[in-house]
């Protein structure tokens with residue numbers, strides 16, 4: 001830890017300061033140092049999307065961003081957005097439609113869905129499918145996920 | 156195209172019929188939706204150590220020297236171990252079963268000793284305070300290797316010029332031949348004989364959660380608790396016990412949330428056994444989570460078949476015989492304890508499965524190669540058997556100039572012919588091929604779709620329609636593994652406990668990896684006992700608390716575990732009514748339980764809330780007659796025994812557009828009509844089918860583990876190994892026929908593998924239907940744009 005860098009960031013509304021090894025990526029930091037295990041690690045090379053979190057209002061891949069790069073940033077995770085109620089409608093639609101099986105991809109899928117809802121609240125079915133293409137799900141056939149998001153956007 | 160119809164919502168609806176058949180959202184999804192699940196990698200323990208493996212960079216090589224000096228000095232390192240050190244704590248194993256006659260495999264160790272037989276086989280382990288530190292130290296291990304000739308190609312393996320395991324004499328793991336007799340005669344008298352060879356690429360499961368295990372050895376009590384992303388906790392308990400020399404009663408395996416499994420997480424993995432052994436050696440908890448690159452190198456792969464098939468039929472389209480020759484390669488070891496012989500065996504069992512021909516001959520060779528091991532992955536053998544059967548049937552239709560749906564109709568086993576023994580020897584209790592076919596054709600509006608296809612053709616748009624009928628192994632009896640000597644339970648038990656508050660707790664040996672097992676058990680228990688579904692809690696995946704059972708594989712969870720829950724629920728209802736009868740001083744026959752209340756059976760008048768009954772039974776039994784003892788915890792078990800397997804059936808269709816300029820396939824729509832007996836929760840069943848279809852589409856279009864001639868995996872990462880994304884997938888329409896099995900009261904057959912079994916064949920036939928007017932045909936999966944362009948002679 002001799003090269004650790006003091007980093008201060010806001011996570012789900014709470015300011016935290018830690019000395020962080022420069023090589024530590026954001027999702028590992030959230031999971032292992034802060035115990036926020038709702039963000040998952042599926043590939044660590046930026047493909048599967050399971051590590052999606054929100055940094056200063058934009059969704060990012062937590063495995064492609066170093067934790068020290070989040071210095072001064074506002075980071076939000078599935079835990080924070082669940083507690084604030086921001087995801088409540090999406091979560092209910094996912095539950096009603098069984099838009100998850102194992103649930104490993106689900107927190108990130110919800111983050112991506114919320115991002116779409118904010119940026120393109122009238123997205124078509126095709127646009128929903130395209131927007132989710134950076135998030136792999138290996139259990140569902142994606143259809144229930146698309147249905148659930150469509151319910152929220154057009155419901 | 157659009158949203159699936161929103162299904163019925165419980166709780167509360169149609170309670171008189173119970174929850175069976177209703178789309179109840181599952182309670183255990185709530186924590187996952189908030190990121191508050193508990194996956195194995197989420198667990199953190201005091202003194203937790205992490206392991207990383209030093210894996211062979213060569214497909215086949217002797218380890219001449221391993222030098223750990225620098226690794227041992229690396230920060231945070233607790234220990235570095237080679238195969239010999241670990242072997243002192245963990246006995247090797249051999250993946251053979253007695254009922255697969257003649258199957259052979261060499262011994263496999265937790266960490267390879269002296270020789271690595273595939274690129275990615277671990278030859279040393281580093282344990283450190285963090286995974287990062289362990290990986291740093293792995294990079295400091297020095298090794299001298301002597302490269303050995305690698306056998307990569309299946310045909311070369313069969314020819315046996317280079318033998319991987321000299322003690323076995325050749326590269327054959329297992330072979331099987333089957334012959335009804337009369338095959339040559341059938342071919343001789345046939346009007347039409349078609350023959351084709353199909354290739355199926357290797358692919359793998361790509362669970363988004365990598366394999367994960369946290370083993371926690373307690374030296375004080377010589378006990379081992381293993382938190383394991385597994386489908387079969389009791390099987391693993393037995394294996395940890397026997398191979399680590401710890402009494403079985405001292406081993407507890409807990410499967411918390413599991414991030415996808417699909418058969419990947421039901422096998423014994425050397426690196427996981429090593430992790431457990433290292434926990435014993437170091438007397439502290441040790442965790443291993445496979446990262447994505449090592450998942451590609453070490454999660455089981457599957458398929459890789461080359462199959463020549465011939466079909467004989469009359470000019471009226473009556474199929475007379477199938478003749479099959481399957482060659483499949485499994486890597487250097489048969490995987491323990493289920494063996495790697497099952498997939499090929501299934502291809503022999505199932506080829507031609509939906510049809511009524513009587514003559515069948517099959518030959519199958521399973522060979523060793525120096526690639527990663529293969530074993531049972533979702534639908535085991537079915538995707539191969541279905542695709543090659545359905546492709547050759549379509550080939551015959553082409554030859555006969557007959558509509559493919561019509562040719563199938565003429566040959567599907569009649570719905571009134573059951574029970575039925577198929578020429579491969581398997582037995583069907585009751586199937587519904589004709590009803591599923593009719594339903595499918597109606598659902599997809601087959602005639603109009605054909606007309607539409609013809610219109611598009613005139614406009615120069617190349618579209619194709621493909622059908623694939625299928626049979627599927629579900630609810631396996633002990634004939635699958637037990638008879639071969641594997642200590643894998645085909646039976647499952649369920650314990651139901653009536654709590655003082657009127658709640659019901661269900662404990663079952665079947666596990667949950669997202670299929671909705673816990674949700675349907677709650678539905679079954681609630682219906683059987685007479686409570687609302689919110690009154691039920693379900694606990695699975697813990698050998699310390701659940702009844703013994705097989706876990707989740709071979710589409711057995713609902714049919715076997717569900718039946719045990721149903722039987723236990725009925726027994727509990729009866730026991731609750733015994734209590735009610737003494738409390739109310741009424742005849743038990745006059746009473747019933749409806750919506751958490753004991754009621755008068757005839758008038759439905761409320762007599763006693765279950766919460767009050769629970770209070771009396773648990774806290775004031777002194778107020779009951781002295782000779783009365785309540786029994787509010789019951790256990791029941793179930794094993795299917797009348798049939799080796801409870802076959803289900805179904806049929807799928809795919810509608811595609813092929814771009815002859817780019818070779819790209821666009822999936823327009825997909826249909827699946829399935830008969831899985833009693834449907835417990837249509838919403839769960841449908842999305843499980845869709846997920847399976849999408850995995851099957853992955854196999855047909857995108858997924859392949861590509862190896863170079865030296866046995867190096869060329870695309871072992873998520874960027875290069877393609878899996879289906881949401882934008883490429885079609886909407887998938889599901890429908891059901893329900894032919895309940897009579898072997899159980901619930902009547903459920905399995906459904907988890909159906910989608911994967913049939914989709915590749917349907918997509919294959921659709922692509923070839925599209926290509927037919929262009930004089931092209933593809934036979935090697937996955938059907939990449941390149942392969943399609945080659946078939947079109949464009950490149």
Ligand code: FES
Nearest residue numbers: 042043044049063
């Ligand atoms: S873990 Fe970050 S994209 Fe896969």
Ligand code: FES
Nearest residue numbers: 101105137138139
């Ligand atoms: S629900 Fe399992 S990966 Fe999406």
